[in-house]
Amino acid sequence: MSKISIKRLSLYYDSCQALKDISLDVESGEILAVIGPANSGKSSLLRALNRLYEIDRASIEGDIRLDNESIFRLPINVLRRRIGIIFATPVVLPGSIRKNISYGPRLHRKLSKSDVDELVERALKSANLWDEVKERLAESASFLSGGQQQRLCIARTLAMRPEVIMMDEPCSGLDPISTAKIEATMLELKKEYTFILVTNNTKQAARVSDRTAFFYLGELIEIGSTQRLFTSPVDRRTDDYIRGKFG
Amino acid sequence: MKDKIAEKLLLFIALSAIISLMLITFFIFQQGIPLIFKAGLGNFLSLKWAPTRGGFGILSMVVGSLMVTAGALAVGIPFGLAAAIFLAEFSSKAIQKTLKPIIELLAGIPSVVYGFIGIVILVPFIRETFGGPGFSVLAASIILGIMILPTIVSISYDALLAVPNTYREGSYAVGATKWQTVVLLLLPAARSGIVAGIILGMGRAIGETMAVIMIAGNALKIPGSILDSVRTLTSTIALELGYAAGDHRGALFACGSILFLIIIVLNIIAIRITSRK
Numbered sequence: 432m433s434k435i436s437i438k439r440l441s442l443y444y445d446s447c448q449a450l451k452d453i454s455l456d457v458e459s460g461e462i463l464a465v466i467g468p469a470n471s472g473k474s475s476l477l478r479a480l481n482r483l484y485e486i487d488r489a490s491i492e493g494d495i496r497l498d499n500e501s502i503f504r505l506p507i508n509v510l511r512r513r514i515g516i517i518f519a520t521p522v523v524l525p526g527s528i529r530k531n532i533s534y535g536p537r538l539h540r541k542l543s544k545s546d547v548d549e550l551v552e553r554a555l556k557s558a559n560l561w562d563e564v565k566e567r568l569a570e571s572a573s574f575l576s577g578g579q580q581q582r583l584c585i586a587r588t589l590a591m592r593p594e595v596i597m598m599d600e601p602c603s604g605l606d607p608i609s610t611a612k613i614e615a616t617m618l619e620l621k622k623e624y625t626f627i628l629v630t631n632n633t634k635q636a637a638r639v640s641d642r643t644a645f646f647y648l649g650e651l652i653e654i655g656s657t658q659r660l661f662t663s664p665v666d667r668r669t670d671d672y673i674r675g676k677f678g
Numbered sequence: 679m680k681d682k683i684a685e686k687l688l689l690f691i692a693l694s695a696i697i698s699l700m701l702i703t704f705f706i707f708q709q710g711i712p713l714i715f716k717a718g719l720g721n722f723l724s725l726k727w728a729p730t731r732g733g734f735g736i737l738s739m740v741v742g743s744l745m746v747t748a749g750a751l752a753v754g755i756p757f758g759l760a761a762a763i764f765l766a767e768f769s770s771k772a773i774q775k776t777l778k779p780i781i782e783l784l785a786g787i788p789s790v791v792y793g794f795i796g797i798v799i800l801v802p803f804i805r806e807t808f809g810g811p812g813f814s815v816l817a818a819s820i821i822l823g824i825m826i827l828p829t830i831v832s833i834s835y836d837a838l839l840a841v842p843n844t845y846r847e848g849s850y851a852v853g854a855t856k857w858q859t860v861v862l863l864l865l866p867a868a869r870s871g872i873v874a875g876i877i878l879g880m881g882r883a884i885g886e887t888m889a890v891i892m893i894a895g896n897a898l899k900i901p902g903s904i905l906d907s908v909r910t911l912t913s914t915i916a917l918e919l920g921y922a923a924g925d926h927r928g929a930l931f932a933c934g935s936i937l938f939l940i941i942i943v944l945n946i947i948a949i950r951i952t953s954r955k
Contacts, residue, residue, distance in 0.1 A: 486850060508853035515851070522848030525867045534862070535852030584848075591852055 432499055434459040434595060434625045435480065440493035442475050442484060449475040449489070451649040457595070462617065462626040464640035464657065466633055468672065471646040473629040477597045480627070481514045482507055497595075512539060515588035519600040521580035528555075528575070529568040531583055535591045550590055558586035559616045578609025585616060596620070597627045602635065614639050633673050637661050645669045703938065710935035713928030722932065727898055729918070729926035736911070736933055738900045743884055743910040743937075745901060746818045746894065750883040753823025755876060758830030762872075765831070766838035767860055778835065785828040793892030796821045801893055810905035813895030818908065821889050826879035833878065837871020838864055870951050877948040881941050887912040911937050 433456035442450040450472045457463050465473045478484040479491060482502065495502045502510050512535075524531050532554050533547045542550070551568060555561040560582040564575070572583055581601055588596055598617075602610040617626060617639055630636050636643050637657060644654040645666070653660060653669045664670045714722050717734040724735030761781065765774050796817055805812030841864050849859040865872070887910075895907025896917065911933045919930050 481851065483847065483850060486847070508855060511851060511853035518844070518847065518851075520844065522844045522851075524845060524848055524863060534849070535854075538852065538854050538858055538862075587852065 433457060434498065436496040436499070437480075438494045438496070440476075440479060440491070440495060442472075442479050442489055442491050444487065444489045449649055450479065452493075453651050455644060455651055455654060457625060457627060458642075459625055460621065461641040462621055462628055462639055464636035464643040465627060465629045465646060466631075466636050466643060466672070467646035467652075470648065472649040473646055474599050475649075476646070477516060477599050477627065477629060480595075480597060481511050481516055483511075483516070508539065512591050513593055514595045514597060515591055515593035517581070517584050517588055517596065517598040517601045519603045521577065521584045523572045523575070523580050523583060526572065527569050528564055528572045528583060531572045532587050532590045535587060539591075554586040554590040555583075557589050557616075557620060558582045559612055559619075560586055576609075578605050578612065581605060581609070581613060582616065585613070589620070593624065595625045595627065597629070599629045600631055601628070603631060610635070633661075633675075645672060647672070706931055706934045706938055709928060710931035710933070713925060713932045714935075716925070717929070725900070727914075729922070729929045732925075734925070734929045734932070736914075736929075736936065738898060739909055739911045739914050739933065740936065741900045742815075742894075742908040743912070743940075745815050745904075746822060746890060746908060746910055747880055747883045749815055749819025749904065750822035750826055751876065751880060753820055754826040754830055754879055754883075757823070758827050758875075758879070759834055759872065761827070761831045762834035762838060763860055763865075766835050767856065767864065778832065781831050782828050784824070789825065789886060789889040790892070792821050792825055793889035796889060796893035804905070808905055810903075811895055811907055813893055813907050815894070815901050815904040815906060815908045818890050818894040818910075819904070821893060822883045822886055825886060825889065826882050829879040829882055830875045833875030834868070834872045837868035837875070840871065841867045874948045874952040877944050877951070881944045881948075884940060884944070885912060885937070887916050891916060 435457040437453055437455045437457075440450055440453040441448060453472075453476065465476060467473055475484065475489075478487065478489075480495060480502070484491065485507075497505070497510070497513065502514075505513075524534055526534075529547070529551050532551045533542065536542060536550060537547075552561065552565075555564065560579060563579060564583075572580065575583060585596075585601075602613055605613070614635065617628070620626075628636070628640060640657045642655065643657045643660045645652045645660065645664075645668075647668055653664060653666045655665075660669065661673055664673065713734065717732075721732075721734050723737055724733070725737050726733035726735040727738065765777060769777070800817050800820060801812040801814075803812075804810070804814060804817055808816070845863055845867060846859060849863050854862070890910055891913045894909065894913065896909040896913050897907035898909055899906075901908045915930050915933050915937075918926070922930055
């Protein structure tokens with residue numbers, strides 16, 4: 432059984448259709464890369480999966496199932512705890528590094544000080560950030576560098592113990608070294624989590640993902656194993672895109 | 679050439695505003711301070727206010743002003759903050775566009791009208807429901823609380839809207855409800871703006887005169903309860919300046935100086951808080 436199963440999903444912002452009749456499965460424990468040029472519906476797909484589209488006042492048709500249960504029947508806070516998201520620009524909340532990480536878990540259960548200490552340490556270690564910040568957990572998180580902020584966001588998501596982690600161009604504003612650190616983190620975490628990685632960087636998709644889906648103007652053009660899709664794409668548009676002819 | 683003239687003209691106008699403020703300040707202190715020295719600090723800070731017979735104690739008025747202001751905040755903060763949160767976070771654009779100007783319109787109603795409504799409706803209501811004269815700390819607090827609402831609401835609303843949307847998304851993304859996001863994230867993030875709004879509202883409450891004269895009763899003693907009559911610094915100046923002469927007049931200017939100091943301190947605090955980021 433697939434971790435996530437999307438059936439005939441369409442998404443509309445007012446009159447504009449951002450996703451057109453998408454059906455696709457995400458398998459447990461894989462990294463699925465979603466590539467495509469701007470306006471192809473990649474981010475809308477992620478915002479549909481954790482129902483963040485609701486705050487954009489978008490409307491939706493079709494069904495999405497998580498472990499064979501419709502996400503529209505799950506309480507929204509449970510859904511968003513199970514499917515975490517990392518945005519393109521790191522969203523650092525006001526307050527200390529420690530507070531940034533404990534913010535999510537605190538919403539769902541009571542935590543003692545030692546619980547928080549343990550949680551913060553484990554999350555930061557998993558996100559490969561612990562060694563860089565362990566001396567200054569009480570300091571404001573806004574002083575971290577861009578790459579560190581993004582890893583802090585990953586730590587914050589991990590602290591929720593999600594099952595699926597979605598990343599929306601997580602490295603778009605980062606230098607190659609920070610990008611490499613985040614990719615390494617993803618490959619380590621793959622054992623325990625399922626990833627959906629939206630990226631503009633086709634090389635990144637080729638480096639880290641198991642399967643890749645190519646979106647174009649709201650449609651799913653092609654999906655398959657990353658190696659197959661990058662070496663012998665079926666659709667001409669996929670071929671053009673990965674060769675850099677447009678986008 | 680035209681530019682030069684316009685520049686000089688604007689400079690002159692800007693300076694004249696500042697100069698008139700300086701002149702007012704100088705005048706108030708120049709008229710008030712000598713009396714404080716003449717009467718002595720002990721007399722000035724006592725309870726005995728009999729300015730025609732050498733009693734210049736302003737303590738009961740200072741306490742009265744502070745009580746009424748505190749009462750106004752007790753009314754204005756919860757209602758103002760709730761309105762700002764509702765407008766900024768829980769209502770549609772259409773509702774915001776209708777309600778915000780209406781709330782701001784409250785600031786345009788003359789204070790004598792507030793006082794009038796207080797006398798006609800609030801004072802009899804308090805007298806019949808809770809006893810006492812009706813003209814009371816409670817009546818003044820409620821009316822002033824309503825009068826400072828527009829300040830608190832619009833500044834807090836702007837502060838909430840200034841919180842970046844990414845914070846909200848980040849909070850929703852980890853499963854926070856709207857209410858949790860407001861309490862745990864947005865209010866702390868907008869704190870400096872909200873506090874500044876409250877302090878500006880406080881300045882307005884402490885300086886308000888006409889409405890307070892009409893509904894506070896103006897008895898010269900420290901009120902024992904919120905149902906007792908009260909007199910503020912501003913009321914005293916307005917009520918007595920018309921017939922005051924000599925030291926009495928000086929004493930009223932001394933009241934003005936104290937009021938001025940309180941408001942300057944409040945404004946400095948507000949500026950400090952808003953500029954800290």
